[in-house]
Amino acid sequence: MNVLVTGGAGFIGQHLCRALYARGDSVRVLDNFDHAYDPALKQAPPFAEVVRGDVCDPAVVRDCLQDIDAVCHLAARAGVRESIEDPEPYGRVNVGGTLTLLRGMADRGVRRMVFASSSSVYGNAGGPSSESDPADRPASPYAASKRAAELFCFASGLDVTAARLFTVYGPGQRPGMAIARFVQLARAGKHIPVYGDGTSQRDYTYVSDIVSGLLLGLDRAQGFRIVNLGGGKPVVLTEMLAAVADATGRQLRVSWLPVQPGDVPLTHADIGLARTWLGWRPTVPFREGMMRYVASL
Ligand SMILES: NC(=O)c1ccc[n+]([C@@H]2O[C@H](COP(=O)([O-])OP(=O)(O)OC[C@H]3O[C@@H](n4cnc5c(N)ncnc54)[C@H](O)[C@@H]3O)[C@@H](O)[C@H]2O)c1
Incomplete structure (x- = not known):
């Protein structure tokens, strides 16, 4: 075809x-x-x-x-x-x-x-x-x-x-997406700005x-x-951060910020x-x- x-x-x-x-x-x-x-x-x-x-x-x-x-x-x-x-x-x-x-x-x-x-x-x-x-x-x-x-x-x-x-998510993902940004900042040992209170969930x-x-x-x-x-299985933001820490082998330095407009609390x-x-x-x-x-x- x-x-x-x-x-x-x-x-x-x-x-x-x-x-x-x-x-x-x-x-x-x-x-x-x-x-x-x-x-x-x-x-x-x-x-x-x-x-x-x-x-x-x-x-x-x-x-x-x-x-x-x-x-x-x-x-x-x-x-x-x-x-x-x-x-x-x-x-x-x-x-x-x-x-x-x-x-x-x-x-x-x-x-x-x-x-x-x-x-x-x-x-x-x-x-x-x-x-x-x-x-x-x-x-x-x-x-x-x-x-x-x-x-x-x-x-x-x-x-x-x-x-x-x-x-x-996966290899080559857009650099602006949360996982890509968090991994990049974690590997650089920099602060990670995270929006919300950690309870939002995404069905990655x-x-x-x-x-x-x-x-x-x-x-x-x-x-x-x-x-x-x-x-089919939403991942809580704090779990995602833990996975970033495990996969990169780094301790994360997280700065919590207010929820951004347009963000939804859950996708499932x-x-x-x-x-x-x-x-x-x-x-x-x-x-x-x-x-x-x-x-x-
Ligand atoms: N990545 C996700 O989590 C996600 C989730 C839901 C839906 N989508 C949709 O999947 C599709 C691909 O997403 P992605 O993450 O690979 O994004 P991406 O930005 O990497 O890919 C989009 C591609 O479209 C091209 N493009 C943009 N405007 C164009 C135009 N006017 N003419 C020709 N090409 C143009 C860009 O150059 C880019 O290569 C998009 O339609 C996106 O909305 C992505």
């Missing part, structure tokens, strides 16, 4: 491209190597055809879709807190870029896509969150953009699996598990369907549908994933 991966040079995209290639698919990447974080950390996979371009540009998207059988749509501005400070690119790229891609697919007769949506669409709902729960109270522009993009996917009439990813999901779920979601896409991909995936529909389950326990991540640095 010829697969277009938008955002294929980013954290999850690099892992996904490798998995597609390993199973025999031809991979084309569309990525603009944006400056949301250091572009030197992004990698164009050597086995892929790489187009440096913008998913918001209809002509670029149309060219990229030539001879393509299926699309993995990961290109986006990520990051909850950043979206509160500067929401504009989230609307332009996450919503507008998705719409441009869907229109290009319809024009080219490409029907199948897996879309990287986000657990953030559940807002402050608590958990465990299932796909049928309301998702109309986003706590940030990022969450709103992902929900809006899902709705455009639905309205397209194409075969789209919208995979709601729960905090993804190791990147290889996300990749296997995205591939299944792509292969099974028929009509529009939403599916959660999450570890109900992964029943992923199990029954896709036959998917997460395989990498959090502590092991942390050891693998730190070993990769």
Whole structure:
């Protein structure tokens, strides 16, 4: 199969491209190597055809879709807190870029896509969150953009699996994400600023598990369907800090700060549908994933 991966040079995209290639698919990447974080950390996979371009540009998207059988749509501005400070690119790229891609697919007769949506669409709902729960109270522009993009996917009439990813971590993860920052500061022996009182919980999901779920979601896409991909076992922030200390072998110097706007106290995936529909389950326990991540640095 010829697969277009938008955002294929980013954290999850690099892992996904490798998995597609390993199973025999031809991979084309569309990525603009944006400056949301250091572009030197992004990698164009050597086995892929790489187009440096913008998913918001209809002509670029149309060219990229030539001879393509299926699309993995990961290109986006990520990051909850950043979206509160500067929401504009989230609307332009996450919503507008998705719409441009869907229109290009319809024009080219490409029907199948897996879309990287986000657990953030559940807002402050608590958990465990299932796909049928309301998702109309986003706590940030990022969450709103992902929900809006899902709705455009639905309205397209194409075969789209919208995979709601729960905090993804692992080798190559974005430097702004909590685990990456904490590990880097711990290794440097510096103070770690931590927001909240330590009781918040995140349903961390190791990147290889996300990749296997995205591939299944792509292969099974028929009509529009939403599916959660999450570890299914939320980790309390203090446990995460302990895992950082263990994996780095450092004693942490933590400075506690007030909760940040947009932060939700809990994410917890109900992964029943992923199990029954896709036959998917997460395989990498959090502590092991942390050891693998730190070993990769
Ligand atoms: N990492 C997570 O925990 C997480 C959780 C939920 C959802 N997601 C979603 O998964 C996807 C991948 O996330 P990631 O963590 O790998 O982020 P990332 O920032 O590493 O990857 C996104 C990629 O998209 C590219 N991009 C951005 N704007 C573009 C544009 N206009 N045109 C073309 N390319 C563009 C970037 O250069 C980058 O390589 C994103 O859609 C993100 O919202 C990630």
